[in-house]
Structure formats: structure tokens, C-alpha cells
Amino acid sequence: MEKRVITLLDIDYVTDNIPVIRLFGKDQDKKPVIALDRSFRPYIYAVPSHLDPCLDELRELGFEKLEVVNKKDLGRPIEVIKIVLKHPQEVPRIREKVKNLEHVQEIREHDIPFYRRYLIDNDLFPMSKIELKGHKIASSPLVASSDVEIIELDEPPRTIKSRFPELEILAFDIEVYNPHGMPNPERDEIIMISLYNGREERIISTEGRHLDFVELVEDEKEILEKFAETIKNSRPALLVGYNSDNFDFPYIRKRADLLGVKLDLGWDGSAIKSIRRGFATATTIRGTIHIDLYPVMRRYINLDTYTLERVYLELFGEKKVELPGDQLWEYWDNKTLRDELFEYSLGDVLATYKIAEKILPLNMEITRIVGQPLFDMTRMATGQQVEWFLIRKAFEYDELVPNKPSPSELQRRRTQRVVGGYVKEPEKGLHENIVQFDFRSLYPSIIISKNISPDTLTYDFEEECYVAPESGYKFKKKPRGFVPSIIGQILDERIKIKNRMKAAEDPMEKRILDVQQEALKRLANTMYGVYGYTRFRWYSVECAEAITAWGRKYIKKTIKEAEKFGFHTVYADTDGFYATYQKK
DNA sequence: ATCACGCGGGG
């Protein structure tokens, strides 16, 4: 048996009679490692209406392992039956059977993807270091590539407290010959693929032999082969594109298909795969984390358009070389213009790299807090990120995770409207000597101080409660609610990090801590909004309503108080206001 | 007023 430490990058499972979890990571020397864990099994919970008859019913179905466990359901103690199954793929079938049993009230935690369950139950965090205990094997039918080290685990890994991992980014961008408007991969060929890894810029193309950054090849097929070779040789931790989920990768795939090029870029030798995620498609490369910066930027900043050019300008205040997209083919055909096309492509890949370098640290921190893969985190709405964070916390607190809303419940929720923050329309005119007031983390503070949580909401008369303005919703003072205690943890942790940041002398250390506190701040601030997010498992219109009502009360009260001192409010919104001061 | 539809980014 040997011990190894890797940075956990990616995770999935495959089937070898039983489900086998595969952990993809890199060791200290940046060498790729795949660890196999055969010990984990899926499970769901059944909430019995009557315990013993329910157990009998379940035993009749022939489950190998049934276990009565004590959990909490929104704070209330509850006995549930844990049903351990053989394979994740039997869950959908089994859960229908179990759900319809006479003595089963409902089933819970039946829709948690297997790899996510594994990360949560074993307290593992992607983008963190983990210690592997197992033995190296020469080859495995579950890994069809020869350059990656394979380890059979003897037990699940454990997380090691570690510094932020070093970024190892490869950015890429393709250009296409498109004389008929928007490119069509059935017809229009790829003319170049640009790559940048922070040190070396490279364009794989059939032209441009006089340019030192061009790697000249014979034809399009060879462009794709060289691209595949580059990725397989370096096995980068992060491969980054801009709109690459919807454009570059589907295009590359189609062209590779037509030309007979194998895109077996996965560490296990698997082909790249497009996975449908509702309305969107994402491309996965097993092991390497493919990140499309477009959806990341949409969540990160608020702009009216999210072109690479616009985003780059916003982040760096610099213009990027732009060419008219519908005329790129003319730049390719015209020898005197062609170099401009190469420069443009290089500009795009450099911009992509720089954006990644700037905003990925935050996403990596969020990954390290939420504990789900970076690939998923960069494609999740913030409400979903919070939800997965809470699902992990629920496991820690022995809380049963609420089910996702049914379609009818979703529809009902959509009709509910929550009144927002107080807004005083700005007074017209130019105001001088403006004073700004604002609350620090108003909503998170209200959630904590008023203990606002679905598990503290009560309609009983005798309990000691905080009573919300307007609606009169009541929240028990004790015990501390699930969500308030977690926001409390986040804010406490943030204060600790801020203090360490102040004490830190190394500027690198300071930067890392700053990103960590920023991630925690974002998470805390999102917590309020999710109560009103219709798909949220802990959705509560009452909580959302109460938070904004208290918010309105406090801002109005503060404005009134300020006016007593001679301030005149010219504009207010939610958690702050601007005022002029009349006296000297 | 209600609903179906299509768009975003990419070349």
C-alpha cells in the first residue's frame, strides 16, 4: 500500500459489475493520476408512515441493506429508512416502486447524482488536495490510456488542508472559413486553432509559414490531429474557451467526425462528449476541466452584451483587435490581409487566457467551498451553487434534503411575488456634497439576527418568536435555524480570513485570502435571494417576504433618523441611501 | 392579456 497526494480535478463513475468511482487529479509533479474506488454504493431514504410495516414491505422487495436512521426534517427529528442499492442506474426504477408502497409517505435524496453524493459523504472537495491510500496498478479495463497512473484505492481518500492550487490553463480558439455567413460545420473548414498556455502562443494552421508562432501543417485533418496531440501530451488541468460549449467544441467535433479524426482527449482515453444540460450543451473531457468562460462571465458581471471584446474591455480597459466576423474568409483568401487574421486569432486566445487567469481563482474558491466539480460550478446558476452547498451542510447536520419541486409546485411558486427592497425615486437635479449611507450585508444580517429559516418559521402561538413587519410571519428564536447558522459560519469564516489578510505580509498570500473572502461574501449575499428562487429546495416565500420587510423597515427608520440630524435623502435603494446635508 | 418562440455567444 502506498500513499499519494493529488489535487482533485474531476470525478465520475463507470461500471465494472459494480459502480466504480474514478477520481482524476494531478500529483506534485503535475503528473495525471486516476484513482478507482469500488467501495461506494448509492442509497435513498424512505420516510415511513409506520416504521415496522414499512420495513416489512421493503424487505419483501428484497433489498440487501436497509437501515433505520435518525435524521431531522426541517429541524424535526424523524426516523427514516436508508435503502442501499447496487447501482445508480437502478435508482429511477426502484424509487418509483418504493414511492408507491402503502407505508411509504415519501422518498428523499433520490436525485443526487452519484459522484456528488460521493464527494459529500466522503467530505472531499475538488480543487483541493486529497490523500490516496491504495496500490498502483499497471493497467485497468476502466482506463484505456497508457500515460496515466492508475491507483486502486483501499479506502476513500481524505481531504488535506492545502493552499490554493497553481493554475495550469490552456486557452484555445478556432477560426473558420465562412464565405456564406455563419459558419456551417458540414461545409466550412477550420483554418486555424490558436493555443496559449501563459508562456507560449501557438497557431496550428495550413498557412502563415513566415510567422514564428505558426505550426505549419498540411491540411485541416492535421490541424485537428495536432490539436488533439497537444492536449493529450500536456493533459492540462484547465482547458478554456469562449463560447466553446456552443461553438468551438461542437464545431471541432463535427469536423473531426467528417475527416475521421479521433478526439480521444480524456485521460482515460475516452472521446470528448457533449452533454445536454436542459437547454444548454456542455463539452466534457474526462480529467481535463473544460471551462467555457461565456456562462461564467454572464454571472460574474452585469453587462448588456457579453462578447469577448466587451468582456475584455470591461476587465482590462483595453480594446482587442477586431475583425468583421462575416468577412474573415476574405482575410484568409487575401494574402496581404492574412496576417491580420492570425493577429486577430492570437488576440482572441490571449484575451481568453487573461480573462481566465483573472476570474477563475474566484470560481476555484467557490468550488472549494461548495465542494462540487469546477466544471459543474462554472455552469451552475448561483442559486444552484448555494443549493449544493446547503445539501453538503445538510449531510453534516443530519438534515434530510428537501425534494426538488414538482412541475405543479413549480408553477404555483412562479405565481408568488415577493415585494423587494424600499426604493425612493431619485430627486431630479445635480446634488452636491452627497453623503452615502449603507448597511453592511443587510440581508444576511437580518437572516441571522431574526433567525429566518424554513425550519424556524412557525404558526404556533406560545413560542418565543421574532415577528416580521407587515406579514406578521413568526420565526422561533431557538434553536438556531439551518440557514442562519450556515450564513453565520460563512460570515465568521470571512472575518477570520479578513484578519489573516490584514496580518499577511506576502502579497501573493494577501491576494489568495482576498479571493477567499470575496467568495464567502458572494455566497452569503446569494443566500437571501435563493429563498425566492422557484427551483430552490429550501424555497420559502415567507422567509423571502420577511427578509425584505425587515429590510424596508430598517432603511426607512435610518432615513428618518438621519433626517433628524439635518440630512435630506435624495435617493434610496434597498440597503443604502444618498443624502445632502443642509447645515454647514 | 396570454402564449409560443427564439435568442444569447461563436465565425
Next chain:
DNA sequence: GTGTACGCGTGAT
């Protein structure tokens, strides 16, 4: 894949 996830503006009805 323990699936099948946005949110908004527009034009037609």
C-alpha cells in the same frame, strides 16, 4: 445519467 436545468423580449392571436 440517482438525467432532461434560463429569463426575457417580441410578435401573433
